[in-house]
Amino acid sequence: MQLTQKFEEIVSSLGYLLIEVIIRGDRNLKVIELYIDNEKGITTDDCSLVSRAVNEAIETENFIDSNFRLDVSSPGIERPLKFLVQFQKHINRKFEIIQKDEERKLTAKLLRIEGESLFFADKGGETKIEYKNITQAKVLISL
Numbered sequence: 001m002q003l004t005q006k007f008e009e010i011v012s013s014l015g016y017l018l019i020e021v022i023i024r025g026d027r028n029l030k031v032i033e034l035y036i037d038n039e040k041g042i043t044t045d046d047c048s049l050v051s052r053a054v055n056e057a058i059e060t061e062n063f064i065d066s067n068f069r070l071d072v073s074s075p076g077i078e079r080p081l082k083f084l085v086q087f088q089k090h091i092n093r094k095f096e097i098i099q100k101d102e103e104r105k106l107t108a109k110l111l112r113i114e115g116e117s118l119f120f121a122d123k124g125g126e127t128k129i130e131y132k133n134i135t136q137a138k139v140l141i142s143l
Helices: 003-013 044-063 084-090
Strands: 017-025 031-039 068-073 094-099 105-114 117-122 126-129 134-139
Touching: 003 017, 003 031, 003 044, 017 084, 031 044, 031 117, 044 068, 105 126
Parallel strands: 031 068
Antiparallel strands: 017 031, 094 105, 094 134, 105 117, 117 126
8 A cells, every 4th residue: 555545544534634745855764744634724733633643553554664754734825725625614715716728817705615616706706616627726815
């Protein structure tokens, strides 16, 4: 079984979504970065829970044969959203959306989600975008 698949199983069994796995370093020290998310947002307690479970699995099943450091965190607001479930907690926030087959970026506020359809409001009115047609979606930070 692939390492990423194993991490995915552990993370999802705890009720979280594995967003990204980054493995770097060398034979002397592997650095494993796991980015997790859910519909409500990630707390330090969530990260600790996942970290303990993954650490235990790595040590019990011995599927990393070198020293390692494990870092678990949320993807952060600056990273593009990868899964539909991530949008829910960002309703009423502004997004920068790039759609498939579109050359322009849409900057609009997420109003609601119905199934796989996302509804955004911008100065031109309401726009419906199917999740499958989104190439990139970033939450814009308002100060």
